[in-house]
Structure formats: structure tokens, C-alpha cells
Amino acid sequence: MITLVKVTVHYGHPLTEITGKAREDVTVKKGSTVLSLLKNLATKYGDAFKDQVFLNYGRDQVKEGTIISLNAKYISNETENIKVEDNDFIGIFRAVGGG
């Protein structure tokens, strides 16, 4: 039997524009990695999303300047190895300045 987990994904600009939202709840199989979640989202939102998030055509490396966070910890270079848990928060954004 497949167990599903819910994660909340937050976007920064320009992904807010590409996805049309700042936040969404996503359901994935338990044991899924962050990278597989990103790939699912890339499939859902298309080339503009891929261009913002992934460095290469193979879509297994996060683009420089894009930050992936899991529960506010930066994991951009570890997305392949980290599995999501129920009620995790994923952030996908570019650094922002000022305020």
C-alpha cells in the first residue's frame, strides 16, 4: 500500500508568476526525495519553471542563485539525497535584498 505525505511548497518571484501562486500543498509518495518533488513540479509548470530551477537539461542539478530550502534549511546541493516528510515546508526562491 502506498503511503502519501503532504508538503507545503512556497515560491518566491518569479516562480510566483510562473505558478500563479505563492504557496500550495502537494501530496507525494512517502520516501520521495526533494529532487523528485521538484521534477514533478517542473512537469506540472513547464519550461519556465525548469529554466528557473534547474541548471541542466537533465534536470538533476539546481541552478546557481536558486535556493531550495527544507524547513528553512538550505539544501540546494542535496535535493537528491533528502526525503520529504509529512508536513514539511519546501521553499524555492532567489535571494532577495533589502527591506
Add this chain to the structure above:
Amino acid sequence: MKQLFGYAGKVLRVNLTKKKILKQPLREDIIDKYVGCVGYAARVLWEELKPGIDPLGPGNKLIFATGPLTGTLCPGSGSHEICTKSPLTGAWAESRSGGFFGPKLKFAGFDFVILEGRAEKPVYLWVHDGEAEIRDAKELWGKTVHETTDVVLEEIGDPEASVACIGPAGEKLVRFATVMNDKDRAAARCGPGAVMGSKKIKAVVTNGIQGISVAHPEEFYEAVIEAEEALKKNMPNVHTIIPFGTIGLVNVYNSQGALPTKYGYTGYFENAEKFSGETLAKTFLVKRRACFGCSMGCGRYTEVKSGPWATPPHEGPEYETVVMLGSLCLHDNLEAIIRANYLCNSYGLDTISAGNAIAFAMECYDKGLLTTADTGGLELRWGDSATIINLIEKIAKREGIGDLLAEGVRRAAAKIGKGAEELALHVKGLEMPAHEPRGEAKSTALLYATSPRGACHMHPYWTGSWDFNQWTGGLIEHGLPWPPPDKFAETGVGKGLGVKLLMLQGIIQETTGVCRFPAFGKEEDCITPKRYARMLSALTGREINQFELMKISERVINLEKCFNVREGLTRKDDTIPEKMKEPIATGPTKGQAVTNLDGMLDEYYEACGWDKKTSIPTREKLEELGLKDVADELAGMAKTPKI
């Protein structure tokens, strides 16, 4: 006197008690050691203010300050600072604003305006073309910032002049009253508006056509182009600040559990998108706004055309404003936030301190520390738009519960008692802003504890740009630990040294008189100390390198620190609100708390060359910085710990 390239060359000193105006030459001994702007003002206030004076008494002085880069082609040159002793904190105060006032003051022929004494009746000061006159302001007293600006411009007959004025809040001595300029730009923090109110000076108005002489024009132009080219590569600006303004930060800060929500309860607000930059752009945005000579244009110009929160076109709101009057109060109505911002600007209130004070009152009401008997029947419910608007009116006019909140949260909490002191979010009496230190980065907690003016994310520099944002600020060759340590780490990873160096980079903008934003970024896409040094050298003809500029910054922060020491502040004042030591309740940063501030402080003092026990700069450090006279004065004071 020889020509001082880059400077107007004169100080305007106005004694309001005696109605006396003096035009004095700039002191080259101060320029040599402190460059200008905040550095110059710090030296003047150190020499001229007696320790322990009442900030709202005639003995306090207030300085409008510009720097050599102000009003030039340098990016972000539409700046000025207001320096004084704060009526909110009793400590060092500097408050920056953008717009056009700083450049126009220099074009009028003055680098600084020093206000002394207290006028018998309300007055305003008209500074133009190398001259100045004190004018009657009886008819202006009681008017809002917007009204005052319109009336003064008509009276002087120069619609292009820049008006820096106070609103009713400054007149009523609200301790976090602002000095607004160009209607909606604010020197907001630390209460400079109350100091102007205490001196009965409603406005300083300025304009002129004097240019700024450049020592080496071609070299300066090339240095400016290099800086502008770097900024063009700054993608965070391109993606966030330019299209959305500072409120473009809302969604990202919420995603990282760093959005102050419900007065210290959490860093996460499910409704944050409702007042984000993206939402504003689709709803109430009229157009973008930029300060003098700025290629970034972070300002927003907004309007709510109809409904209960209808608001005329005006500038704002900023990130800080939407958070302090939004999520901090568990409030998500963007129209009401825009209305609240407009009212704060009109009355001359700091939106950070006002939002903090309102949320504090809601928390006290929620916990039963304030009741309707205290509030005049007003129910202070979380998230209620009408309550927020009502409290802004009451604070500005010092009516009812507003009179208590107008004192700032430290004094209000002390008066309420019953444990309210534990709830109040401030450092040294300055209300904490919209960067949740438990969620953003632990360096932010150290910054809040040690910033000379109290809990501030911007003075002297936004340290989160390093361990939260992964930016260098051009400081790698100055020894900034790189790559940056984990943002949640506290000790043993170089946070003390990092925060010290970042502060010194920030003071470069404060001494040269420019905006902070262009200094945020990586080596290749921001204005590094090296780029500032190149522009400054070409402008003034005084050759200076980046390391010398950083050394001047170190001298300035040591002097500001000593100003506070002279006022009786010690290590016990370098602290953070108690709530920041408790875990965040919900969201991505659930469980995060500041656990070892003392350890971070030790590392910071060690990096600064300050005594760990007292936090006071050592004599050795002060003498190394050419501040022997400062060390001698502190050593000679009876109540100050010996150095």
C-alpha cells in the same frame, strides 16, 4: 579656505533660542578622520552634547547630515541622515531617509544643518542658495505632513524645494515620531520628529542651484559607471526590488519562517500572500517611485480608490510597514494597511514602532494585562483593521491608550507592569523591526543586540545578507568568513567577526551619505568597499583605499559605542527581547530560538577589541583608532566603568 571637492563646504548652525544663524566652514580635521555625514555628526555630538541631557530638552541638538557622495552621480545618492540623542532610547540616534532633501541641501550650499536650543514659538527654516532664514510656523502647527508640505511650498514660492517636516505626532512628542521629507520619505527610527517637536521647529525646507565640484571628473564618471554596471547584474534587485519594491520580500520571508507574526509567537503567517508585493502589483499600485539619482526605484506609489479604507495616492507601503501593521498584528487586509501607512506618514509616525506598539497592545489585551477599562472601551482584537487605524489616530494625538503607547513599548510595558516587560519586543527601547531573528539568521539577533541605536535590521548593515542570503557584500578580502556559516548556527563559526565586518561596510554608506541597498550583493554585483573608495577618491581628490575606508568605519562605530557608554549603557543593554529566546511556535522554523546570545556577544566584542565584561572599547583599541581623547573622557567619568 581651500576648495573641498565633493562637499558643499559649509555647516549651517541655527540656535533656535537666540534666533541666531551661523554659517561655519566644514572642519577638515573631522573630514579627515570621519569622512562626513553620520561620521561627522557623531564627532560633533560627542563634542557638544553633555551626557545625561534630556533628549527633549533644549540641550539636545539635532543634525541634518549629508556626505560627500550625496547628490552626486553615485548610485543611491539621494540620502540624508538625522543624528541626535534619541528620546526613545536615550542613546545614539541616526535615522536615514531617501528622496531629494539631502541633495538639495547640498545644492543650497550646506553639508549639515545643526539645530540647537528651543524656539519660543513654532518656526520653520528656509535654507536656499547659501542663505537661511527662520520663519513663523504658527499657521503650520497642528497640520499633517502632507498639508504642511503643500502650504510651505506655496509660501516660499518654490515648488521644487524639498520639505522635511514633522506632523502632529512630532508636535505631541510621540517618542517614535518621524521627520518626513518630500511628503512620504521618512527619517523614521529613534524619534527625531519628537526632538524637532520639542524645539518647536516644524520644518526645514531647502533648495538651491549650487553644484558639487568633482576633483577628477573623468575618473569619477568611470568609477560610477563601474558601480552601475555591477548593479545591473544584481538579479535579486531585477527579480524582486525593482518589480515589487521592498514588499517583494514578503513571500520569501514567509517561506523561510522569518516573517514576524502575532508579536513574537511565530515567523509564519498563512495569509501573508494577501499583502505581498505580487498582490500589491495587481491591485493598488499606481506606479514606481525612485529617490534622487537612483537606478533601482524601490518606492511604490499606491492608492485605494474606494471602500472603508479609501486612501489618496501616496508613497508606500514598504516591507517593514506591511509586516508591522500586518502579520505582527495577525492582520491581512492590504487596503487597511495602505490606509494605516498613509496615516502614519501624515501624522509623522514610524510605521515600525507604531506597528510594534499596536501589536504589543493587542498581546497585552489578549493576556488580560490591558482591559477595556484601560482602553476607553476599545477592544484590541488581533487582526482587526479598525482597531489598528483607531490606535494610530490615538497614538499620534496622544489620546487615551494612545498616550501610553506613544511612549514606546519599553516605557509602556514598565507602566503596565504585571509581566508586560517580558512581552515587549525592543532592544535599548527601540522597537524590533520585521526581520524575525530566530527565523532569518542568528546573526540578526547579534545585530539587534549590538546596533548602536537598538533593535535595527539596517543600522549599520543588514547582516542577514551574509548568512541568510549568501552574499559577500564585497568583504571576502577583508576577512569575512566564507562560505557563510549555517544561518541557525550561533557560536564557533565566525558570527562575531562576520557581523563586525558587515557593520563596517554599512558605515561606509553612512559616512559617505548614500543609500544602503546598492551595498547588498556579491563581489560582482554590488558596490563593494573597493568601489566606494574608488568613487570617493575621484570625487574628493583625497586618495583613499577600501581598507582605510573600513578603518574610518571602525572609528565611527567605536565613537557611537562610546556615546552610548557615556550615557551609561553597558553590556547588559546589548540584549534581545526575552521572547527571542523561546522557540518559534509554527511553520518552517518551528522550534528555532536564540540559545546563546552571550556566546555570540563574546565573539563580537573580541572581534571588535572591546572588553567582554563591560562591552566597552579598550583604551588600546580607542588609541589605535585615534580616539585617545574619547578614552580619556570615559576614563574620567565617575559613573562609567573604568577603561
